[in-house]
Amino acid sequence: MTPNQVSRRGMMLVLSSPSGAGKSTISRALLANHDNLTMSISATTRSIRPGEVNGKDYIFIDQAKFDAMVAEGEFLEYATVFGNSYGTPRGSVMDALNSGQDVLFDVDWQGTQQLRQNALEDLVSIFVLPPSIEELERRLYSRAQDTEEVVKGRMARAHDEISHWAEYDYIIINDEVDISVSTAESILTAERARRRRQIGLADFVRGTGVS
Amino acid sequence: MTPNQVSRRGMMLVLSSPSGAGKSTISRALLANHDNLTMSISATTRSIRPGEVNGKDYIFIDQAKFDAMVAEGEFLEYATVFGNSYGTPRGSVMDALNSGQDVLFDVDWQGTQQLRQNALEDLVSIFVLPPSIEELERRLYSRAQDTEEVVKGRMARAHDEISHWAEYDYIIINDEVDISVSTAESILTAERARRRRQIGLADFVRGTGVS
Numbered sequence: 390m391t392p393n394q395v396s397r398r399g400m401m402l403v404l405s406s407p408s409g410a411g412k413s414t415i416s417r418a419l420l421a422n423h424d425n426l427t428m429s430i431s432a433t434t435r436s437i438r439p440g441e442v443n444g445k446d447y448i449f450i451d452q453a454k455f456d457a458m459v460a461e462g463e464f465l466e467y468a469t470v471f472g473n474s475y476g477t478p479r480g481s482v483m484d485a486l487n488s489g490q491d492v493l494f495d496v497d498w499q500g501t502q503q504l505r506q507n508a509l510e511d512l513v514s515i516f517v518l519p520p521s522i523e524e525l526e527r528r529l530y531s532r533a534q535d536t537e538e539v540v541k542g543r544m545a546r547a548h549d550e551i552s553h554w555a556e557y558d559y560i561i562i563n564d565e566v567d568i569s570v571s572t573a574e575s576i577l578t579a580e581r582a583r584r585r586r587q588i589g590l591a592d593f594v595r596g597t598g599v600s
Numbered sequence: 601m602t603p604n605q606v607s608r609r610g611m612m613l614v615l616s617s618p619s620g621a622g623k624s625t626i627s628r629a630l631l632a633n634h635d636n637l638t639m640s641i642s643a644t645t646r647s648i649r650p651g652e653v654n655g656k657d658y659i660f661i662d663q664a665k666f667d668a669m670v671a672e673g674e675f676l677e678y679a680t681v682f683g684n685s686y687g688t689p690r691g692s693v694m695d696a697l698n699s700g701q702d703v704l705f706d707v708d709w710q711g712t713q714q715l716r717q718n719a720l721e722d723l724v725s726i727f728v729l730p731p732s733i734e735e736l737e738r739r740l741y742s743r744a745q746d747t748e749e750v751v752k753g754r755m756a757r758a759h760d761e762i763s764h765w766a767e768y769d770y771i772i773i774n775d776e777v778d779i780s781v782s783t784a785e786s787i788l789t790a791e792r793a794r795r796r797r798q799i800g801l802a803d804f805v806r807g808t809g810v811s
Contacts, residue, residue, distance in 0.1 A: 395773065515793075516795075518804075518805070519808075520808075521808045522808050551805065554795075554801070554805060555795065555801075555802070557795055558794065558795060559790065559793045559794055559795060560793060560795045560798055560801055561793060562606065562804070571789075572789060572790075572793050574786075575785075575786040575787075575789035575790045575793075576786075576789075576790040576793060578782075578783060578786035578787075578790070579770065579783075579786045579787040579789070579790035579791070580790070582726075582770045582771060582772060582783050582786075582787060583769065583770055584727075584765075584766065584768055584769060584770060584771045587771055590765070590766075590771055591766070593729075593773070594729070594762065594765060597730075597731075597732045597733050
């Protein structure tokens, strides 16, 4: 057995932030640079849109099936947004973690709270803060097609989201995006070196006879 | 207030490993590349050696002073080795942590256990494992000037040290030293992004008005 063959349990990596804080850029960079990290795929009751692929973008199911999965405790987290239900199926995530894959989640503070309740040991949570209120407003207002009402609603949701920053393991203030990406990558690397995720270590130590 | 000005509490970073596993190389690289990280300076009762500087290599004190410091609980950890006493003064470490400096410790499993008891929240512990027993023996035997007896004693201590790997937060198997250094640097970067060490975050969030 070589060190690279020490078996690992994957982690659930959560990135939360208000809209406009730069979370999507960080997520994309992480996914592009790390083969062992995949995006979690949610089940949803909303209709499939042109260009979407069932099982890749979402798992499209009807409300009866969704409700049955809720009743069976098959979601790690779920929520209803604008009348559509979304949930993270437990089975596929646990399969990934068991095979040593890391899974990235793009969920808000409410989703993160549910993940914490259901899978605390596997969870690594990062909150991305904007560098200033002016910068956040600038980013939210710069989508020129939106009415002021829409922007105000978005700003209110941003404040609500930010009010939960203290529930997260790590905080990244996204001032320079390159540094933020590098910090997120360090968190991924460090958490992979965490003893309790390297579940093959006892076998490794025994196998090498070093102890 | 800019993101860089968010005040931080430093961490106590412990690297433990058996002799011959490559810990010193990793320590040197960390200290060379990270200005904000300094080596902990122990107090000791042993005599000063030519070339050593009091207050830099060690703080040289007599046994009466050492015993008084033990009695006052002024050591974060201490031990007696070959009749000489060594201890880490609590005051200077806490001053460093309070000012946002990170402090590196080169202590064995017994020292780490004491640090854990005295300062768990500030402690980040890494254990460096050799990639194989053959490699460890090769490294220990290659110091040609040593007698077989000395090497055997060193090997026994190595086994004793390794038997405590499971008490550490992070495990690095030191197969390729560049990767090990990079992993240790990721741990340092990640732990600096940990919410509870960024003690100025509440002020930052309030100050920016983002929440």
